[in-house]
Amino acid sequence: MLSKLRFRPTLWPTLISVPAFIVLVALCVWQVQRLYWKQALIAERETRVAEAPVSLPAPSGQPGGADPAGIEYRRVRLEGAFAHDKELYLGARSLNGNAGYHVLTPFMLAGGGSVLVDRGWVPVERKLPDQRAEGQVAGVQALEGVARLPHGQAWMQPDNEPEHNMWFFVDPPAMAAASGVDLRTDLYVDAGPAENPGKYPVGGQTRIELPNDHLQYAITWGLLAAALAVIYVLYHLKLERERRT
Numbered sequence: 001m002l003s004k005l006r007f008r009p010t011l012w013p014t015l016i017s018v019p020a021f022i023v024l025v026a027l028c029v030w031q032v033q034r035l036y037w038k039q040a041l042i043a044e045r046e047t048r049v050a051e052a053p054v055s056l057p058a059p060s061g062q063p064g065g066a067d068p069a070g071i072e073y074r075r076v077r078l079e080g081a082f083a084h085d086k087e088l089y090l091g092a093r094s095l096n097g098n099a100g101y102h103v104l105t106p107f108m109l110a111g112g113g114s115v116l117v118d119r120g121w122v123p124v125e126r127k128l129p130d131q132r133a134e135g136q137v138a139g140v141q142a143l144e145g146v147a148r149l150p151h152g153q154a155w156m157q158p159d160n161e162p163e164h165n166m167w168f169f170v171d172p173p174a175m176a177a178a179s180g181v182d183l184r185t186d187l188y189v190d191a192g193p194a195e196n197p198g199k200y201p202v203g204g205q206t207r208i209e210l211p212n213d214h215l216q217y218a219i220t221w222g223l224l225a226a227a228l229a230v231i232y233v234l235y236h237l238k239l240e241r242e243r244r245t
Contacts, residue, residue, distance in 0.1 A: 007236055017232045024225035031218035038212045045208045048073040053144055056115065059186050068186040071147045073208070076189060078143040080109040082117070084129060084136045086179040090167045095121045095202060103201045104170070106181040107189070110140060114181055116172055116188040117145060120201035134198025145189040146206045 053075035057066035083106040090102035100123040107117045126132045150170045153159070160167045162178040172185040193204025 006240055007233070008240060009236055010239065013232065013235060017228060021225055021228050021232075024221050024228060028218050028221035028225060031214045031221060035212070035214035035218060038210060038214060042208070042210055042212070045073045049075060049146060049206070049208060051075065053077050056109075056147070056189070058113075059184050068147070068149055072149045072187070073206075074147050075192070076145060076147050078107060078109065078115070078117075078145065078189065079111075079140065080107050080114075080143075081140050082107055082119075082137065083114075083179075083181060084138075086181055087129060088116075088167055088175055088179060089127060089165055090118070090170065092168060093121055093205075095123075095205075098123055100124055101127050102205065104167070104175065104188070106179055106183055107143065108181075113184060115184050116170070116175060117143070118148075118170075118188060118190045118205065119196070120191055120203035120205050122200045122202070126200050132198055132200040135196040135200050137197060143189075144192045144194070145203075146192070147187050148190055148206070149187055150185075 051074060054071070054077070056076040056078050057071065059065050060067050086106045088104040090104055093100055093102045100121050102121055103119045104116055105119055106114050108114045122132060129136055148170075150172055152171070153169050158168045160169065160171055160174060162174055165178070167175070170188055172183050172188060176183040176185065190206040191201075191203035196203065
């Protein structure tokens with residue numbers, strides 16, 4: 001009878017299976033921790049973007065300045081004018097599966113200084129300013145957007161090509177040098193969803209949600225650990241059964 005079989009682990013299967021089981025369990029626990037971290041990060045973004053808009057603070061170290069990390073994903077109000085002749089193009093951006101660019105434009109603040117504004121998405125065929133002339137709004141205007149921090153080049157992202165006005169990640173110091181505008185470099189602003197004349201650029205491109213597949217990963221690692229444990233036990237019970245025959 002199976003209930004009378006003794007479980008007697010053997011050396012090599014145990015030396016291989018036990019470390020592997022520990023690693024699989026550790027990976028499962030790590031993914032659960034990542035799940036809670038990602039959920040908290042998304043919740044923080046949602047909370048911040050839901051708060052009432054504030055005036056864009058001065059850079060830290062200046063009178064009235066604030067730590068930019070403290071206002072990331074907060075809605076901010078700006079007043080000033082776009083320097084449309086200094087447009088920069090952030091490539092490899094899609095909207096609803098359509099390829100295009102994000103248009104980043106220096107915004108000359110009414111109170112002095114300037115900040116880079118991601119005005120939103122345009123399709124490939126509307127990249128150039130004269131292909132969306134209606135959207136090149138002129139004069140002093142009020143703007144509401146979302147404060148963002150530049151996070152540098154991500155893994156596997158191509159290098160920026162300032163000489164071709166082709167950018168793959170936001171780099172305010174390099175963009176300031178390329179545009180010839182003295183931009184603040186601690187943050188930039190994503191324009192809000194208000195529709196531009198002529199539709200383009202399409203604002204409101206701030207990503208609040210993040211890919212969150214950690215639960216699936218945790219379940220996968222947990223099931224693999226359980227399967228390994230079951231196989232380990234069944235293997236040794238089979239050996240014991242064969243010894244008795």
